[in-house]
Amino acid sequence: MGVTDGGPDRSRFAAPPGPTRPEFWRSPLRGPWLTAVLGLVLLVGVTLLFVTGLLSYASYNPDLAPVNDQTPDKGWLGFYLFPWPTSPYWLYRVNQGVHVVLGIVLVPVLLAKLWSVIPKLFEWPPVRSVGHGVERLSLLLLVGGAGFEFATGILNVQLHYIFPGSFYVLHFYGAWVFIGAFVVHVASRLPRALRSVRRAGAPPQAGTEEAAGLVSPRPAPPTISRRGALGMVGLGSLALFAVTAGQSAGGWWRRTALLAPHGRDPGPGPHGFQINKTAASVGIRPSDIGPAWRLTVRGPGRQVVLTREELLAMEQHEAALPIACVEGWSTSDQLWSGVRLTDLAALVGRGSDPSRALVESVQRGGPFGSVVLADNQVRDPRSLLAVRVNGAVLSEDHGYPARVIVPGAPGVHNTKWVTRLTFGEPA
Amino acid sequence: MNGALAFRRRYGASPLHLLLVLASFALAAYAGVRLLKGDTLGVALWFVGAALLHDLVLLPLYAVTDRAAQYLFRKGAGAGDGSRPTRPSVNYVRVPAFVSALLLLVWWPLILRRVGHYTAATGLPADVFLGHWLLITAALFAASAATLVVRGLHASGPRRRAERRRRREARKAVK
Numbered sequence: 001m002g003v004t005d006g007g008p009d010r011s012r013f014a015a016p017p018g019p020t021r022p023e024f025w026r027s028p029l030r031g032p033w034l035t036a037v038l039g040l041v042l043l044v045g046v047t048l049l050f051v052t053g054l055l056s057y058a059s060y061n062p063d064l065a066p067v068n069d070q071t072p073d074k075g076w077l078g079f080y081l082f083p084w085p086t087s088p089y090w091l092y093r094v095n096q097g098v099h100v101v102l103g104i105v106l107v108p109v110l111l112a113k114l115w116s117v118i119p120k121l122f123e124w125p126p127v128r129s130v131g132h133g134v135e136r137l138s139l140l141l142l143v144g145g146a147g148f149e150f151a152t153g154i155l156n157v158q159l160h161y162i163f164p165g166s167f168y169v170l171h172f173y174g175a176w177v178f179i180g181a182f183v184v185h186v187a188s189r190l191p192r193a194l195r196s197v198r199r200a201g202a203p204p205q206a207g208t209e210e211a212a213g214l215v216s217p218r219p220a221p222p223t224i225s226r227r228g229a230l231g232m233v234g235l236g237s238l239a240l241f242a243v244t245a246g247q248s249a250g251g252w253w254r255r256t257a258l259l260a261p262h263g264r265d266p267g268p269g270p271h272g273f274q275i276n277k278t279a280a281s282v283g284i285r286p287s288d289i290g291p292a293w294r295l296t297v298r299g300p301g302r303q304v305v306l307t308r309e310e311l312l313a314m315e316q317h318e319a320a321l322p323i324a325c326v327e328g329w330s331t332s333d334q335l336w337s338g339v340r341l342t343d344l345a346a347l348v349g350r351g352s353d354p355s356r357a358l359v360e361s362v363q364r365g366g367p368f369g370s371v372v373l374a375d376n377q378v379r380d381p382r383s384l385l386a387v388r389v390n391g392a393v394l395s396e397d398h399g400y401p402a403r404v405i406v407p408g409a410p411g412v413h414n415t416k417w418v419t420r421l422t423f424g425e426p427a
Numbered sequence: 428m429n430g431a432l433a434f435r436r437r438y439g440a441s442p443l444h445l446l447l448v449l450a451s452f453a454l455a456a457y458a459g460v461r462l463l464k465g466d467t468l469g470v471a472l473w474f475v476g477a478a479l480l481h482d483l484v485l486l487p488l489y490a491v492t493d494r495a496a497q498y499l500f501r502k503g504a505g506a507g508d509g510s511r512p513t514r515p516s517v518n519y520v521r522v523p524a525f526v527s528a529l530l531l532l533v534w535w536p537l538i539l540r541r542v543g544h545y546t547a548a549t550g551l552p553a554d555v556f557l558g559h560w561l562l563i564t565a566a567l568f569a570a571s572a573a574t575l576v577v578r579g580l581h582a583s584g585p586r587r588r589a590e591r592r593r594r595r596e597a598r599k600a601v602k
Contacts, residue, residue: 077461107529115486132439140478141455147476159536159545165469173458181455224521232518232522236529239529243563261537264551275550
C-alpha cells in the first residue's frame, strides 16, 4: 500500500543540478537491503522504547492526584493508566534501564538509517501526487519526532535542560506525535523491507521500482562493504553500551560507565550510593532537619506529631530496595530500616484499611517536593519511612531525618526530608 | 478501470494509505496541540530542527570529512614505489573516528562541561568526562593502529620468509 516510485509524470520535470539528481549520491552502499536491515532493527527497538516509555509514565500514577501529574492536559492519552504495582520490586529499575540504554544504543542505527535514505529527501519533483505529498508530511512527523524524542531524552539524562519546556511534557506528547507517523511508516514499508532482506545477491538496478530510489546510478568504487558498514554501526552501538550501561547495572559495573552521568559512586561507606538531588541543591537548611524537626501524621479528623526520638521508638522494619531514576541510572539494593507506612497510618486510625498517602518534604522548589502514594504502595509491608540505611543513620543527602522508600516506585516518589504524611482522601 | 485503481491514479497510493495517514495526523494534532501549548515557537523550532539536523548539518559535515580522509588514502598518494603490495584502507581511520565522534555527539554536555549544576545535584565531580573521552579516543586509534600492524605483518609474512631464505642461501653459497 506504499506510495509507488517513478510514475508516468516523472520525465516531465528535469531536476536542477545538485542533490536532487540521483547521480549526485555516489555511495555504492545505499540500497533497499541496507535500509531494510536498519529499519527492522529500529522497528523492534522503537517499539520497545515506546512500551517502556508508556510504562514509565504509568509508574508515576498521574491519575491519582494533581501533584503526581506533570501533564494534566493529557486527556485520552492516559487511557491505559493502571495502578503501578510494587512487585516485582525491580520492575521500574529494569524498565528505566532498558528505556535509556536502548535509546542511547539506537543513536547510530537511527543516524545510519537517515544516511541510507538521504537521496529521498531531495527526490525530484518534491511532490508527485497528493498521496506522495501527504506521505512526505507524515515523514516530517516521523523524522522530526524521532529526533525530538532522542534529543530531549539524551539531554535530560545529562541534566542539560536546554529544551523549551518541561521534560515530561515534551517527551510524553512528542512520543504521541511521533508514534502515529511511525505506525504509518511501518505499515507502508514493512512488506518491502521484508522482501529486500530476503532477497540475496547483487543490489537492484538504479531507477527500478525495486531500487526504491536508493541505489546510486553512478556508484563510486566501494571503500567498505555493506556488511562492513553495518559492522561499524554495530560497533558504535556497542561502544555506547559499554560506556553507559554500567550506571543501570550498578555494583562493580558502575565504573565501566565512563561517560554516563552516574558512572561513579559518591564515596565509600553506607552512604556511598547515587544521589539524585543533594540537600543543598533543593534548599534544605540545617534548621529544617535539626532538633526542631517534627513529623506530622494526619488522618481523617486526627493528627499526631512525632519527634525523631519518638519515631525511632516505634517498631523498626527492614527492606532491601534500590533507588531507580527516570534518567535510567539506579543503585543496587540498599538495606533500609524504619517504620512501616501501615504502622504510621494506624497512629491516626487508618490501621485496618490503610489508603493513599500524601507525602510532603521540607525541600524548597522542584516539582517533586510532595507526592501521593497509591493504596497498594502504602499497604506493602516493604514500604517504609526509613531513618537508617545500610546500618547507618541517613545522611543529609539521602534524606535525613526520614525518607520514604517504596518498592518499584520511581526514584522521585521516594520522597526525602519528609515532614508530613496525610492518610486518606484529602480533606 | 475499477474504483480502487482510479483512486490510486488520482491520489497516488491506496485508499488504506489515505485512511491510516489521516488517523495518524489526527492523533498528531491531538498530542501536538498539547506539545505546543507552552513555548510554541521554541517547540516548533526544536521539532523541525530535529528533523533537519542530521540531513542538513551532520551529513554534510561528516561526508566532507570522510572525503578528505579518503583522499589521503587514495591510490597514488604517498611514496607509491611499488614495494608495498597493498595500501592501507581508509577504514583504519574511519572506524575509530566514527566511534569517537558518536560518543561525543551523545555525551557532549558532560564532556564539554555544559551542565553547571551537575556536581551540586549529584555530588559527583564534573571534570572527569573530557579526560575519559580523550583516553577512549586514544585507545580506539591505538587499537586500529595495532590491527594495521598485525595485518601488515600477516600479509607480508610469506614475502619476508622468502627474503630470509634467499639471504641464507646466498650466505651458504659464499662459504
